[in-house]
Amino acid sequence: MQAAPVRATAIPSFTTALRAVESLLMSSGQRTARRNAWTSVLEDRRRAKDRVETQRVLDRTVAPRP
Template sequence: MQAATSVRANAFPTFTQALRAVESVLLRGGQSTARRNAWIAVLENRRLAKDRVEAEHVMEAALTRPS
């Protein structure tokens, strides 16, 4: 006799998928593209800021390192 195998099927979309579906309905065409481009710009700005901070730490470490 074999034990029953439990299978989980989740028909519910993830939060991100649901949000994108709502966005596509509410923000047709250009507005949706503009919002996506703005978010990409925000992420790029965050990445650049992180890189800047890391570069500052490297420069400070190089300047304070004893010769």
């Protein structure tokens, strides 16, 4: 006698669960605005990181004047 095959059900990721709740609670315009705002935050962080790195490179390459 063989045992019945067991099917694994994938557990949704935390992000997927949050998006599902978000879709129930917010209108599509609010979702779009929230995602756009978050994208802007991430882009600002990336630019700030780039500025810091550029400043470090400039500080290392510019010789101090006597």
